[in-house]
Amino acid sequence: MTPPATGRSLGLMMCLHCRLTVRDAKLPRSQCPRCRARLHQRKPHSLAVTAALLSAAAVLYVPANVLPVMDTRTLFDNESDTIMSGVLVLLHSGSWPIAVLVFIASIVVPLLKILALGVLLLTVWRGSPRGRLQRSQLFRMVEFIGRWSMLDVYAISLLATLVQVQSFASIIVGWGAWAFGAVVVLTLLAARSFDERLLWDSPQHD
Amino acid sequence: MPAATVEMSPHLGYDESLMPPVILCPACDLAHRHTTPAAGPTRCARCRAPLQRPVHTAIETAIALSICALVLWWLANAYPLVTMHVGGSSRETTLMGAAQGLYAQNYKTLGALVFLTTVIAPLLQIATLLYVLIPLWRRRAAIGQNALIRLLSRARLWSFMEVFMLGALVALVRLSKFAHVVPGIALWSCALLMLCLSALASVAAPEQLWAWAVRSRE
Numbered sequence: 001m002t003p004p005a006t007g008r009s010l011g012l013m014m015c016l017h018c019r020l021t022v023r024d025a026k027l028p029r030s031q032c033p034r035c036r037a038r039l040h041q042r043k044p045h046s047l048a049v050t051a052a053l054l055s056a057a058a059v060l061y062v063p064a065n066v067l068p069v070m071d072t073r074t075l076f077d078n079e080s081d082t083i084m085s086g087v088l089v090l091l092h093s094g095s096w097p098i099a100v101l102v103f104i105a106s107i108v109v110p111l112l113k114i115l116a117l118g119v120l121l122l123t124v125w126r127g128s129p130r131g132r133l134q135r136s137q138l139f140r141m142v143e144f145i146g147r148w149s150m151l152d153v154y155a156i157s158l159l160a161t162l163v164q165v166q167s168f169a170s171i172i173v174g175w176g177a178w179a180f181g182a183v184v185v186l187t188l189l190a191a192r193s194f195d196e197r198l199l200w201d202s203p204q205h206d
Numbered sequence: 207m208p209a210a211t212v213e214m215s216p217h218l219g220y221d222e223s224l225m226p227p228v229i230l231c232p233a234c235d236l237a238h239r240h241t242t243p244a245a246g247p248t249r250c251a252r253c254r255a256p257l258q259r260p261v262h263t264a265i266e267t268a269i270a271l272s273i274c275a276l277v278l279w280w281l282a283n284a285y286p287l288v289t290m291h292v293g294g295s296s297r298e299t300t301l302m303g304a305a306q307g308l309y310a311q312n313y314k315t316l317g318a319l320v321f322l323t324t325v326i327a328p329l330l331q332i333a334t335l336l337y338v339l340i341p342l343w344r345r346r347a348a349i350g351q352n353a354l355i356r357l358l359s360r361a362r363l364w365s366f367m368e369v370f371m372l373g374a375l376v377a378l379v380r381l382s383k384f385a386h387v388v389p390g391i392a393l394w395s396c397a398l399l400m401l402c403l404s405a406l407a408s409v410a411a412p413e414q415l416w417a418w419a420v421r422s423r424e
Contacts, residue, residue: 005237007230014230019413136253154373161307200234
């Protein structure tokens with residue numbers, strides 16, 4: 001079976017910013033003639049950059065879940081919530097749809113994202129040709145859901161302000177929220193620097 | 207494969223009609239033969255990623271949506287987001303007030319972040335679109351058009367409006383533990399603005415903006 005014609009085999013490049021197809025080599029300094037973005041056959045150092053960002057995110061995932069994301073102080077008690085205990089509070093106060101939403105957005109999504117990107121990196125590194133289509137679809141899902149993890153950070157910061165303006169209670173944003181925000185941003189950057197075309201570059205066996 | 211090369215033309219710096227008649231899949235680099243404007247969205251034969259979007263949208267649609275978004279942005283900022291009733295007193299909070307409050311309580315970075323992502327970013331996005339689209343509609347190019355289109359396509363990754371909306375919803379549910387919360391005009395405007403912005407994201411996608419830019423010079 002002959003290998004399928006790709007941009008690389010035909011000497012063509014696509015500008016990822018404006019989707020223009022360009023014949024490479026012919027252009028000075030490999031800039032897109034239409035939008036002037038830098039052109040690359042593949043994103044430069046994609047695997048190394050993604051691996052670095054991903055491991056930073058994985059390390060910060062621990063404090064993000066262990067440290068409290070908010071301290072609630074009322075006249076009578078003082079409680080500090082981690083992300084998980086916040087979900088439990090929501091669950092006990094009867095709003096289970098919101099609890100499920102927060103659980104998925106802040107616990108399941110970041111963890112799945114880190115694991116999925118890790119698997120993608122490893123398989124590309126080993127040049128594994130199996131299940132490319134599934135892996136490609138996995139990556140697209142990771143890209144799509146990534147932003148939604150910021151949900152709890154927004155919710156907590158809004159809560160903190162709205163409550164603090166009143167004097168009946170005070171909510172303080174904990175260090176966990178910062179770590180969590182950093183995890184979300186790092187995974188977004190990691191997904192952006194990963195070049196999914198690498199999944200299809202290894203020779204085809206299946 | 208016809209041996210088309212990229213020629214430099216005095217206006218654009220390149221000639222669109224001499225581009226290779228091939229579409230590459232952005233996700234797997236597979237080459238597809240270029241067919242004259244497809245009727246609907248097409249997908250890659252190998253990895254099923256969406257290929258080029260059809261370029262049929264009227265520029266007026268994008269302008270109308272941008273103006274609509276601008277009005278909604280104003281409503282979202284001019285009116286209170288929520289009103290809280292605790293005991294006998296009630297208090298209103300606006301979107302800007304929430305960011306300001308965070309800033310005043312020494313959460314300077316967080317305050318700035320909320321302000322930038324929910325107030326400034328959408329406004330800049332809408333204003334930039336209008337600045338580029340209105341001259342294009344009259345077949346002219348705004349000053350700095352290309353740089354701005356580039357900026358718009360890059361800023362897309364950092365638009366968190368929808369996420370903020372859901373976050374606000376979660377915050378309201380949690381707040382009802384402390385106080386009686388009434389959603390205000392701004393909250394509904396925010397929800398509509400979110401819909402408007404995501405419609406704009408597909409109507410005025412970067413490929414589409416470039417297609418209009420090229421057409422304006424014909």
